[in-house]
Amino acid sequence: MKELVLFTVKSCVHTENCFVPISEIIAVEEREFNKKQRNIGRWQKMAKLHAFTVYYVKRARNHRWRCSDVTFWCVDEHLCNQWTQALKESLEMQKSRPKQLLVYINPYGGKRQGKRIYEQKVAPLFNLASISTDVVITEHANHAKDNLFEVNIYKYDGVVCVGGDGMFSEVMHGLIGRMQKDSGIDQNNPKASLVQCNIRIGIIPAGSTDCICYSTVGISDPVTSALHIIVGDCQPLDVSSVHHNNTFLKYSVSLLGYGFYGDILKDNSEKKRWMGPMRYDYSGFKTFLSHHYYEGTIAYQPAKRTHGSPRDKESCRTGCYICKKSEKQLAEQTKEHGLKHEEGEEEWKVIKGKFLAINAVNMSCACPRSPKGLSPAAHLADGSADLILVRKCSRFDFLRYLVRHTNQDDQFDFPFVDVYRVKCFQFTSKLSEDNESNVMDIGKKRFGQFCRDHPACCCNIVNSTWNCDGETLDSSAIEVRVHCQLMKLFARGIEENCKDEAACSQSSIEQLL
Numbered sequence: 001m002k003e004l005v006l007f008t009v010k011s012c013v014h015t016e017n018c019f020v021p022i023s024e025i026i027a028v029e030e031r032e033f034n035k036k037q038r039n040i041g042r043w044q045k046m047a048k049l050h051a052f053t054v055y056y057v058k059r060a061r062n063h064r065w066r067c068s069d070v071t072f073w074c075v076d077e078h079l080c081n082q083w084t085q086a087l088k089e090s091l092e093m094q095k096s097r098p099k100q101l102l103v104y105i106n107p108y109g110g111k112r113q114g115k116r117i118y119e120q121k122v123a124p125l126f127n128l129a130s131i132s133t134d135v136v137i138t139e140h141a142n143h144a145k146d147n148l149f150e151v152n153i154y155k156y157d158g159v160v161c162v163g164g165d166g167m168f169s170e171v172m173h174g175l176i177g178r179m180q181k182d183s184g185i186d187q188n189n190p191k192a193s194l195v196q197c198n199i200r201i202g203i204i205p206a207g208s209t210d211c212i213c214y215s216t217v218g219i220s221d222p223v224t225s226a227l228h229i230i231v232g233d234c235q236p237l238d239v240s241s242v243h244h245n246n247t248f249l250k251y252s253v254s255l256l257g258y259g260f261y262g263d264i265l266k267d268n269s270e271k272k273r274w275m276g277p278m279r280y281d282y283s284g285f286k287t288f289l290s291h292h293y294y295e296g297t298i299a300y301q302p303a304k305r306t307h308g309s310p311r312d313k314e315s316c317r318t319g320c321y322i323c324k325k326s327e328k329q330l331a332e333q334t335k336e337h338g339l340k341h342e343e344g345e346e347e348w349k350v351i352k353g354k355f356l357a358i359n360a361v362n363m364s365c366a367c368p369r370s371p372k373g374l375s376p377a378a379h380l381a382d383g384s385a386d387l388i389l390v391r392k393c394s395r396f397d398f399l400r401y402l403v404r405h406t407n408q409d410d411q412f413d414f415p416f417v418d419v420y421r422v423k424c425f426q427f428t429s430k431l432s433e434d435n436e437s438n439v440m441d442i443g444k445k446r447f448g449q450f451c452r453d454h455p456a457c458c459c460n461i462v463n464s465t466w467n468c469d470g471e472t473l474d475s476s477a478i479e480v481r482v483h484c485q486l487m488k489l490f491a492r493g494i495e496e497n498c499k500d501e502a503a504c505s506q507s508s509i510e511q512l513l
């Protein structure tokens with residue numbers, strides 16, 4: 001226990017060596033204890049002391065947050081009560097903090113640790129912060145999504161999912177779907193302006209990739225995520241809608257990948273789930289060796305209104321000004337047009353080719369496997385996606401491209417890689433183009449798995465599959481549109497790195513004074 005001199009500066013409590021903004025206090029608890037003092041070899045009971053403990057967020061290395069505490073004591077009961085009261089009132093005034101949460105736990109995600117992680121690491125923190133919870137342990141896929149259409153979601157300040165990107169995707173589909181249903185919006189209309197979902201989602205990472213958590217917080221760590229939920233952080237997020245022939249397929253927030261990442265997922269049947277997160281490495285290696293490429297056509301509209309480019313050296317960070325500008329534009333647009341869809345005048349660009357991978361990402365897709373992600377400069381909330389086209393190249397070149405996801409070299413600096421910042425795109429595979437124009441006969445479609453003209457060329461006549469945040473799509477021909485800031489997370493984006501604790505405290509002091 002630390003003995004501390006206490007005084008307030010604006011809205012912060014000053015301890016011996018750091019400032020704690022009220023917004024980062026987790027809880028304040030009264031304490032009572034008798035202080036004993038050693039006196040000539042004997043323990044002597046002294047006056048009754050009054051104390052209170054402040055639990056607060058402490059920043060550790062690599063964007064980790066931890067719950068730390070400091071206890072203040074004094075002999076004056078009245079003074080002590082005054083302090084506790086004042087701090088509790090200040091916490092009450094933090095209106096963005098959740099009081100009631102709906103929690104879904106996938107017990108089978110990742111290493112099957114979801115339930116344990118929640119009970120041991122998260123629930124005690126929610127209790128400490130006086131957050132009440134309704135907890136649902138899912139019993140089957142789509143349990144959470146279906147449940148969100150039935151429960152009274154409006155009584156909750158947020159929904160928490162304990163699991164991976166697939167589990168997050170389920171909860172997101174439930175919430176966005178519910179909002180559209182309640183507002184009478186038809187999700188099958190690819191041009192519909194969707195209603196924003198203001199009920200925030202919190203992600204407690206317990207999955208295999210946990211890219212959404214990592215890209216929005218900077219680390220996949222359950223305690224850090226729980227603390228971001230407790231302090232009531234809010235991070236808007238772009239969401240892409242995916243349609244085929246005026247039929248809604250799915251929403252995507254992280255990776256929408258055809259070719260390499262689609263094939264990894266296709267190989268990754270539920271039968272391999274026993275391997276846990278390793279199943280992706282195994283399938284990744286197999287898919288890399290198979291080196292299939294796919295022919296198709298991409299048409300896209302560049303994102304002209306967003307500032308920034310996928311080749312920027314700066315990444316999206318807490319308080320990102322590019323995302324803030326998009327937020328302002330979105331507000332102005334909504335004021336002018338209401339929910340009416342504003343048809344863009346930008347021209348469509350068309351690219352035909354043979355691709356090893358087509359990746360569309362709404363965020364960097366940073367994850368422990370690739371700490372800078374698939375598109376390091378992508379923005380969480382700018383209303384655009386980065387479309388990455390990896391054309392046919394040698395296995396060695398593709399390996400060089402993949403390796404650059406793990407080091408500081410630029411993965412877009414290859415003649416066979418192109419990247420565009422887009423607001424919508426369409427993809428049609430050569431196979432479906434041929435089918436539509438009746439060029440291909442039925443027998444070839446069913447049995448001609450590989451290119452008959454060039455058996456050794458790895459050209460794959462069958463389609464790949466789209467990997468949509470870890471789920472497969474039923475169609476290869478898709479129409480994708482980015483919806484700027486359609487939903488919100490309990491996060492704040494990745495904070496600028498604090499080299500050490502002293503520097504973190506110093507920057508807090510500078511901000512507050």
Ligand SMILES: CCCCCCCCCCCCC/C=C/[C@@H](O)[C@H](COP(=O)(O)O)NC(=O)CCCCC
Nearest residue numbers: 164165166207208209210211255284370402469470
């Ligand atoms: C020679 C070493 C090369 C290593 C290259 C690694 C590049 C990794 C980039 C990963 C991007 C991940 C994008 C996120 C995808 C997730 O939505 C999806 C589902 O996650 P979850 O529900 O948690 O299982 N994960 C994947 O599709 C796995 C991709 C893994 C590829 C190795």
Ligand SMILES: Nc1ncnc2c1ncn2[C@@H]1O[C@H](COP(=O)(O)OP(=O)(O)O)[C@@H](O)[C@H]1O
Nearest residue numbers: 109110138139140141163164165166167207208
């Ligand atoms: N109780 C359950 N049993 C089986 N599948 C489930 C259950 N709960 C959720 N799921 C599904 O499991 C899929 C993967 O979950 P996720 O938590 O993302 O783990 P991982 O990251 O290991 O893939 C999700 O698409 C989700 O729909």
Ligand SMILES: [Ca+2]
Nearest residue numbers: 238362379384
């Ligand atoms: Ca974006």
